[in-house]
Amino acid sequence: MDFKDQIKQLSERVLKLKNNIHTEEATKNAFIMPFIQSLGYDVFNPLEVVPEFICDIGIKKGEKIDYAIFRDDTPIILIECKHWKQKLDIHDGQLLRYFHVSKAKFALLTNGIIYRFYTDLIEPNKMDEKPFLDFNIEDIKDGQIERLKEFHKTYFNPESVFQSASELKYTNELRHLIQGEFQEPKDDFVKYFVKQVYTSAVTAKTLEYFRPLVKRTLNNYISDSISDRLKSAITIEEQVQREDVIEEVVVAPIATSAGKEVETTAEELEAFYIVRSILRPVIESKRIVHRDALSYFAIFLDDNNRKPICRLYLNSGKKYIGTFDTEKKEAKSEIATIDDIYSFSEQLIKGVNYYQ
Template sequence: MDFKDKIKLLAERVSKLKDQIKTEEATKNAFIMPFISELGYDVFNPMEVTPELVADIGIKQGEKIDYAILKDGDPIILIECKWNGAPLNVNNASQLFRYFHTTKAKFSILTNGIEYRFYTDLVEANKMDEKPFFVFDITDIKDNQIEELKKFHKNYYDFDNIVSTANELKYTNELKTLIHNEIANPGPDFVKHFARQIYSGTITAKVLDQFTNFTRKSFTQYINDLINDRLRSALSKETESQKETEAAPELPPSTDSIVTTAEELEAFYIVRAILRVQIDGNRVHHRDALSYFAILLDDNNRKSICRLYLTNTRKQIGLFDEQKKETKCELKTLGDIYLYADQLLNTVAVLDKQKQVAEVKE
């Protein structure tokens, strides 16, 4: 099992247990120690991982940092832990700030077992930055973040290599956050930047209010159009060589009248998240049709996991039994899809079993 798979398995564990973990010590044992272990360090070897490292500072005597990861006897990463229900901010990272310049460690981590914030000294040498250069939520970690995290693994740790990308990571992440916030809630300066290029009059408070709404809608429509264009392009390149069974008839080729909505994509990601506890998420695919949105196993139109019927007035999910008979169930919200997790997992198990039987016969 490679590093990526191990981190995703840990992510699934954290997602399942996070609501049951009520203390900082339980958070350390259930989430943070396994995380350190997945980075390749032996948590039971004090020469690699030292718990409660003491580094007395002036009048601050006897204070301890939760964990220190060591290399050749010296700390290289300091870790401060909080309960998984506690928010993370600069105020509860005071010990990290104090210890950072008293040890040889050049990286520090503030974590509650779910969110991990990585710090270094990009602004001023030997003084921990107030802002992290790398942040991720392990329950929603992206593939590109896993690649960045891998640089801290014992087998790949290279200080110069990490520092060379830390500056880029820091500002890229901050820019992504700014862009996200501006799209969701455009600020006056952001709105004026665009308004001045298309509006010749004076930008009064009323005009600014109007263009704030226009800007928000325009970005939303642009992103949706971009997603739909890419999906239609991908679908138009596919060729159908087999006919669907009665339960899963062949989907018609993509046409301009088929528009995959953001709601359908959200539903797809929910289904894929449910199935990831059992199969690789890359095996779950979707195809849009005029009357429904299909979710398939292995991108095979004979392996329907479910269908979604999402309109402005009604939401339904179509589930299949072992005979591929479809039953439609009402959804009040997309979150109700989680109510059918067992049926979805069972459908995938049946499809995989049929695949194994077919391979044996061949």
């Protein structure tokens, strides 16, 4: 069972059992210990997971945190647990104090349903007030699972996670700001758009007139974009299915009706080596191979067309890169030059990790 399936299974377990969990200790045993186990750590090995870990705070000796995950005899993640019915907002101060006196770089506050991950992005050795990763396991999104996977014992790299935490912190804050503007646009936000389309002086009355127009236009634009992407996804999926059938049957060089064979260009090979260099930290280069076709240049893992990494469309007027999600659905993005492939590093690495 892969990591995503384990988390989904735990989500179902929480939904099924939570109304029968009446104590904090039961919450730990039923929800939080299985969660730690799903991250690849042995909850019954005191060298990896230490329950009731002592964090002396100043003159207060013997202060304990529920769990500490260790690596190389050093705590890497502190975990403070609460009963699943308790709200977490009133408890983050306690975790902050533990974090300050520990060598751990990450901290987790959870009630077995809500999980909040913290680090020290703002001030070294002082836990941030806001978590960089916050999710509800009863409604966890695929993107959140991918972020959570970075904490798995197999993949955990403190420097890499810290960098991801920084990006996630700011994207979350930007997301909340954008969401707020979409729901109730502020004056400065409305004024920015009004000045582009309205030539007269922008007064308070003008802003009130345009506010609902801006809000409605934004919502319509989002709806139209979603509709267009769904149509595009259906078209691409149908194309992928047809091409997969062709790839499985045809093993000889692909030719046009006029007998023209596929020609691999120097640009395609250069793009292939860019993809290889991106993936080299997570996979052996020899496992990354390419196959050329008339309409695209494909890159696979283990020379297996069931393990597509990406497709490159470089021989027409515009250039595109096609990346794949967990269900092997292709998303095509326009690129100006093959150097733009580097900006898709995260998607490519995630794509390879799907097959690990």
